[in-house]
Amino acid sequence: MSHAGGLILNVQHRLGQFSLEADLALPGRGVTALFGASGSGKTSLLRLIAGLDRPVRGHIALDGDTLVDTASRRFVPAHRRQLGVVFQEARLFPHYRVSGNLTYGMPTRMTSRFEAVVGLLGIDHLLARYPATLSGGEARRVAIGRALLSDPRLLLMDEPLTGLDGARKRELLRYIQRLAGEVEIPIVYVSHEPAELVEIADTLILMEQGRVRAQGKLDELMERCDLTEALGGFDAAMPLEAEVRSHDEAYGLTRLELDDGQVLTVPGLSVPVGQRIRLRVPVREVALARAPSAGLSYRNQLVTVIEQAWVPPGDAATIELHLRLGSQALRARLTRKSYDELGLVVGQEVTALVRTVAFAPRDA
Amino acid sequence: MLSDAETEAILISLRVAGVAVAWILIPGIAVAWLMARREFRGKALLDGLLHLPLVLPPVVVGYLLLLSLGSQGAMGTWLDEWWGIRLPFTWQGAAVAGGVMAFPLLVRALRLSLEAVDPRLEAAASTLGAGRWRVFATITLPLTLPGLLTGTVLAFARALSEFGATITFASNIPGETRTLPLALYSLIQTPGGEAAAARLCALSVVIAMASLVASEWLARRARARLRGRDA
Numbered sequence: 001m002s003h004a005g006g007l008i009l010n011v012q013h014r015l016g017q018f019s020l021e022a023d024l025a026l027p028g029r030g031v032t033a034l035f036g037a038s039g040s041g042k043t044s045l046l047r048l049i050a051g052l053d054r055p056v057r058g059h060i061a062l063d064g065d066t067l068v069d070t071a072s073r074r075f076v077p078a079h080r081r082q083l084g085v086v087f088q089e090a091r092l093f094p095h096y097r098v099s100g101n102l103t104y105g106m107p108t109r110m111t112s113r114f115e116a117v118v119g120l121l122g123i124d125h126l127l128a129r130y131p132a133t134l135s136g137g138e139a140r141r142v143a144i145g146r147a148l149l150s151d152p153r154l155l156l157m158d159e160p161l162t163g164l165d166g167a168r169k170r171e172l173l174r175y176i177q178r179l180a181g182e183v184e185i186p187i188v189y190v191s192h193e194p195a196e197l198v199e200i201a202d203t204l205i206l207m208e209q210g211r212v213r214a215q216g217k218l219d220e221l222m223e224r225c226d227l228t229e230a231l232g233g234f235d236a237a238m239p240l241e242a243e244v245r246s247h248d249e250a251y252g253l254t255r256l257e258l259d260d261g262q263v264l265t266v267p268g269l270s271v272p273v274g275q276r277i278r279l280r281v282p283v284r285e286v287a288l289a290r291a292p293s294a295g296l297s298y299r300n301q302l303v304t305v306i307e308q309a310w311v312p313p314g315d316a317a318t319i320e321l322h323l324r325l326g327s328q329a330l331r332a333r334l335t336r337k338s339y340d341e342l343g344l345v346v347g348q349e350v351t352a353l354v355r356t357v358a359f360a361p362r363d364a
Numbered sequence: 365m366l367s368d369a370e371t372e373a374i375l376i377s378l379r380v381a382g383v384a385v386a387w388i389l390i391p392g393i394a395v396a397w398l399m400a401r402r403e404f405r406g407k408a409l410l411d412g413l414l415h416l417p418l419v420l421p422p423v424v425v426g427y428l429l430l431l432s433l434g435s436q437g438a439m440g441t442w443l444d445e446w447w448g449i450r451l452p453f454t455w456q457g458a459a460v461a462g463g464v465m466a467f468p469l470l471v472r473a474l475r476l477s478l479e480a481v482d483p484r485l486e487a488a489a490s491t492l493g494a495g496r497w498r499v500f501a502t503i504t505l506p507l508t509l510p511g512l513l514t515g516t517v518l519a520f521a522r523a524l525s526e527f528g529a530t531i532t533f534a535s536n537i538p539g540e541t542r543t544l545p546l547a548l549y550s551l552i553q554t555p556g557g558e559a560a561a562a563r564l565c566a567l568s569v570v571i572a573m574a575s576l577v578a579s580e581w582l583a584r585r586a587r588a589r590l591r592g593r594d595a
Contacts (some may be wrong), residue, residue: 051491052490052491076490078490079494087484091484094590104489104502105492105494147491150491209379
């Protein structure tokens with residue numbers, strides 16, 4: 001792996017009884033999710049990267065530029081790291097208007113980008129307001145804008161959706177997705193929500209009790225049986241990439257094509273034909289049939305191959321399957337009894353049934 | 365309306381209190397910040413020393429000032445020999461006495477409002493590229509403003525009303541160190557001075573009320589601004 005770009009980190013840290021040890025290489029592009037239960041050390045790690053804490057021992061470098069090296073006693077303070085941090089609580093400055101907050105860390109070279117960032121986040125109408133008058137979602141967007149306008153080399157986001165209600169969460173997540181697609185800045189996204197992961201991450205780092213349990217590409221890790229429970233179990237979802245083929249205005253549906261040529265129907269998306277999008281397929285929404293069949297309300301019948309089957313620990317009644325679908329994969333769970341009665345075996349072709357409405361609308 | 369002696373006493377008082385507050389403002393902010401934001405050895409001791417003028421009889425403070433800054437004191441000798449400054453029995457000396465007595469009040473008010481400033485906002489500012497001084501000037505200090513105003517007015521009022529330390533250290537010299545309280549005291553000691561004493565008394569009340577109202581008004585404006593009053 002080339003280490004020219006991106007973040008290299010090898011640290012040991014101690015906070016009371018809690019010890020943190022991580023050896024990571026984050027890519028210099030895309031969204032990397034730092035994922036783990038609360039107390040797994042992901043926020044501590046973010047603070048070390050941001051320069052808000054000093055590790056007991058270790059080394060952190062960004063794009064070949066050493067930020068921390070305890071061996072040579074090097075420590076670049078937070079304000080010289082040029083990293084954008086979006087905190088869990090927006091942390092806007094109460095005595096500055098929104099515009100003042102946005103320009104607080106803005107170098108003059110970013111002045112020309114101001115309009116674009118404000119537009120991207122939909123906060124143009126808030127510029128003259130004080131933070132105390134903003135809603136939770138608005139405040140988070142301003143905080144993201146403020147971090148972006150400081151022209152960061154890396155954007156760190158610490159559970160930016162925490163504390164928002166469902167609709168606001170989806171809305172903000174959509175802004176973050178848009179931003180991830182439009183800016184060149186690599187993003188480190190701290191989260192403990194499996195659903196957010198699949199929506200946004202390209203790379204995944206799984207933290208457990210202060211250690212890195214796994215790191216790699218999201219879809220590869222999502223296919224690993226040993227990580228299933230840690231990545232959300234039955235509540236997890238699998239990412240699925242597809243290209244928009246056509247829109248059916250009359251029924252409000254959109255047809256997508258997967259990379260192996262199979263077709264999916266999902267609720268209407270306002271995305272131009274030809275664009276590639278990422279869907280999330282919740283594990284609990286996938287049912288199986290031995291062969292494609294008519295007379296079912298399931299619109300999506302995908303031919304897949306059973307690649308793996310295993311019983312999740314602590315749940316003897318259930319079996320989990322990994323289904324190969326071209327270069328991608330799906331996960332499904334069913335009772336062991338159904339599995340045996342259907343006579344399924346690894347290597348066999350099987351039809352995965354997914355209801356059209358199961359695809360979480362991303363533009364609702 | 366006011367006699368020359370009364371006008372003189374008021375002007376001396378305002379000058380003494382104004383100079384006292386001006387001199388303790390910066391050290392007060394520094395010490396308050398230290399107490400609010402830093403842990404160090406001897407912090408409890410420093411805290412005790414800071415509060416000493418509040419609990420000691422002012423005459424004791426004045427006497428201690430005389431011992432240290434007087435012509436026999438080490439500091440006093442140094443000031444005189446190197447800078448030609450003599451503090452005892454001068455209005456500057458009265459300002460020193462007022463400043464020392466007012467210092468704990470200023471630090472206390474400032475420390476409380478500094479402790480109320482969320483350090484997470486300061487951390488956020490540093491991630492936006494602001495160095496320690498910029499964070500202090502643009503985040504910490506503005507958010508402390510209501511406390512700074514209150515503390516300044518309290519300190520000003522304290523310096524204005526200082527009596528025991530002033531009379532001990534700077535004496536009661538008409539036209540030089542006779543501040544309002546000292547003038548009032550002198551009048552009470554003088555037969556037939558009751559009417560004039562009552563006037564000075566009323567004046568003291570007016571000045572004190574005016575400064576309290578002004579500080580409350582300023583502090584309220586500052587707080588409203590921090591809360592972001594316009595929607």
